[in-house]
Amino acid sequence: MADLGTIADELVARQGHLSLQYGAGQGTPELRDAVCSVMAADGIAGADPEHVVITPGSQAAIDTAARMLGNPGDVVVVEDPTFVGALNTFNTWELDAVSTPTDEEGLIPALLHTTLQQLRAAGRRVAFLYTIPSYANPSGALMPAERREEVARICREEDVLIVEDNAYGQLGFEDGPVAPIAAAHRDQVIYLGTVSKIFSPGVRIGWALVPPALLREFYLSAESAFVCPPVFSQMLSTAFLTRFDWQAHVARCAAEYALRCDALVDEMEQSLDPRVTWTRPAGGFFVWSRMPDGLDTLPLMHAAAEAGVVFVPGGAFTPDAGPHPHFRLAFSFVAPEALREGVRRLAPVLNGALPGNP
Amino acid sequence: MADLGTIADELVARQGHLSLQYGAGQGTPELRDAVCSVMAADGIAGADPEHVVITPGSQAAIDTAARMLGNPGDVVVVEDPTFVGALNTFNTWELDAVSTPTDEEGLIPALLHTTLQQLRAAGRRVAFLYTIPSYANPSGALMPAERREEVARICREEDVLIVEDNAYGQLGFEDGPVAPIAAAHRDQVIYLGTVSKIFSPGVRIGWALVPPALLREFYLSAESAFVCPPVFSQMLSTAFLTRFDWQAHVARCAAEYALRCDALVDEMEQSLDPRVTWTRPAGGFFVWSRMPDGLDTLPLMHAAAEAGVVFVPGGAFTPDAGPHPHFRLAFSFVAPEALREGVRRLAPVLNGALPGNP
Incomplete structure (x- = not known):
């Protein structure tokens, strides 16, 4: 805290013309670089900072995905149980959250497939699947690598985009992170990260790694909600991720x-x-x-x-x-x-x- | 900047357990108090901090108003010209922005009345009127006190809520602020303020003064979008408004x-x-x-x-x-x-x- 305080002083006293000013809507280049190194530690190698959009917390990224991808009455497929904050956001967008069962290893691929097939048969449009594969909120479930592949395969077959929320992936008690679905399926996943669980929730800094085809729309949707993420928060998060042994x-x-x-x-x-x-x-x-x-x-x-x-x-x-x-x-x-x-x-x-x- | 830097150091080094932690969704009590003193300087006497919701910038407050008040296909009546950021937000909520003419003194009451009557005759639901009465973006127009009363009266007659955006009210070159519409019509106005033009846009701190009947819904809508506003930003803004001669x-x-x-x-x-x-x-x-x-x-x-x-x-x-x-x-x-x-x-x-x- 003392070291961070000294950095905070520097960021305001010497770089106030940056830290207190508007920033780019997509986030600072320095932080977009830094979160790529976090994603590398999570198992996503070689993420391009140009495909990252910083948001004021991960919740704002969930909200942006809903804003961009959903029309009222569309379905978002969610795990049962799932994160209450995501349900609240989907509700404000008049998206219909349809749950699919989980067990102690998260989503059950065969039942997910059934859910998607039933929705298709019913003529429902599925905006995306929202999933928390690692140490989910609230279930704590950790989805094994093979299931992640299976989920990606099913969603590709059914042409359903995945929004993968990885707030907790680095917080394994004994084992390292399981590679996110996005690691091997970059084009079908909007991947969400956050510094809330590895640094600070109060700075309100999250991010999305967005497939290139969706990047511009995601970025503009985010900007329409909040102009730009808080700049000092971005600079302090960058300092934490580059000047400390955050791992x-x-x-x-x-x-x-x-x-x-x-x-x-x-x-x-x-x-x-x-x-x-x-x-x-x-x-x-x-x-x-x-x-x-x-x-x-x-x-x-x-x-x-x-x-x-x-x-x-x-x-x-x-x-x-x-x-x-x-x-x-x-x-x-x-x-x-x-x-x-x-x-x-x-x-x-x-x-x-x-x-x-x- | 140097003094603010010292405060930033304190806020992180000594109060990091607060400034880096989650905060209340409505905003800190200290900042809600402080922005009531800003509103008092703007001409809104006696605002209750309990009716204030802090947001990550004023844009997020506009977005929250749209989230809460609008259904797809509803109309938002806007000034011609109006703030591009508001138009972008209304667009993502599938709200139909209908413009009403202005002159060098802002909204023209008689023409606003005609617009509202025509919309009513056409069976359109009007979610709210969005207006920037003081030194508007982009027109620079300043609406005189009598027009503000007239606009409030017309909107009350037509049962249309007002979202009043007052980002620039304190920035008169010669004259002091003209009292916002909200000053005398608290129950029919969601009033939006921001520190962006008086302190820092990069901290991303705005607020809404919300009629009591709408407060709970506004607060929950805001929380569904961003959980809570950035806490360090709130504490630094509070320091600026209470420890400096901000006026x-x-x-x-x-x-x-x-x-x-x-x-x-x-x-x-x-x-x-x-x-x-x-x-x-x-x-x-x-x-x-x-x-x-x-x-x-x-x-x-x-x-x-x-x-x-x-x-x-x-x-x-x-x-x-x-x-x-x-x-x-x-x-x-x-x-x-x-x-x-x-x-x-x-x-x-x-x-x-x-x-x-x-």
Whole structure:
């Protein structure tokens, strides 16, 4: 923080004529270069900075994709469950989010294929598939390389563009990143990255790697929404990615997140009724958990809040009607002992909602 | 810049846990307080910070208004000419921009009334009126207080919401701000402000003062597009507005802009054929100029660029079909002598396009 502060001083005091001024709508060349090195670490070799568009956070890139690709009434195919922020954006564009099932390894290719075929048979236009293959929000699922290939093949056959959101790919607890779908299928994927999980969410810097044929339209759509991304934020992010050992920093973060995940899961094992289940993630921020079928976690959220702990109920992560037995626990921001205390507060609420418990 | 740099250092080194972290979607309470003091200086007394939503630049607030208020095919009534960035946003939302005439004092109330009546008779739904009453982009027009009242009255009668964009209101060369329409008509106006013209465009900080009945929807629409505005940018903007004499700074800027405008117009008087005409603005950034009827300035833009000077052709500022004899000259960013040189480069292009000139 101290070193970054000194850089912030320089960026304003000596380069204020740049950092406080309008910048290019596509983002600064320096940051577009720097994020190509991040993508290289993610497994996308040789990305061209000319095909990168910087956005004020990854959410703005999701929004830009919807703006550009969707017409009202079109379908966006999403994972069940998927990121609530994406669902909100699709909703404002009057896009119809249609979910397709996932398991612990993310999208199930055969069922995705069925979903796309059914939509085609029903005459629906599919604007794109929105997927989070690595340590997904909220499921934590990591899609293996073979499935990624399968998904790319199916989408190519069905002529469906992919919007691949890779906010968490570098946050594996033990293993390195699995190459994004975009790595080998550049022309059929709008790939979204962000510094939110490797540097800072408050600077609001994300980016899209866009197929050349779509680049101009993407860039103009983005500009129509926000003119240009914040310039100081871009310059500070560039400094972080070029003047610090950011990969060592991310590795330290991932190691800490692994400890936090361990603490959370350990306490869940000790305190929760065995009928409460979850998937232990291999990276990312979330433990995706569930109550038995038929229970809905929305009312339990209110009871939990009264007990001094919050979670996000499963209904937030799907366009489908409930009841939703799932719930999302987030461990990234909270120290291990606080996570344990959170579970201890949660336990009477969850356990008490189960049939037969007092 | 040096003082701001020191503050930037503090904000990152000592308050990085805040400035680099996610912030509230509505914006920080401190900045929402501070922009209420800016609005007070603009003539809006007693704005409630709870009714303010901070956005990543004013463009994002225009986009949020369109997102929230418009359905595809709805009409947005705009001034002819109006801000090109707003037209671009309305276009992505499939809103139909319908222009209504202006003169040197902005919107012409009787003609606005006619436009609204015609739209109603045609069964069109009007999402809102978009207007820039003070030193408009591109026209430079300043709407007098009585016209503002008239516009508010007409819109109330016709049940049309107003989106009032006040980016330039503090930049009068001689006179203080004219009170915004929102000052006396809070419930029928979404008022948009920005620090872009009084502090920094690169931080990307704008805001909306929203009628209470629309606040929740506006805030959620904004959040669906960008989660939260950049936090460091908000904190630096707050520092500028609370730790510096920002009104003295703006007065110095306006005085400099007045000198630049004088230089530009003086050289235009000397170098341009009398058939090239313009409106001398009383504030803001632009001299709205025109060639004789029938000429289109788009091809002249290319010729001017070859001569080493650029302007924006009038067609950019209207949804209507051409030819467009107008063009916009911007003087804010360019020193007086460079402005004179620009006009000298422009003169042969413009003069040479006039009938009878060599």
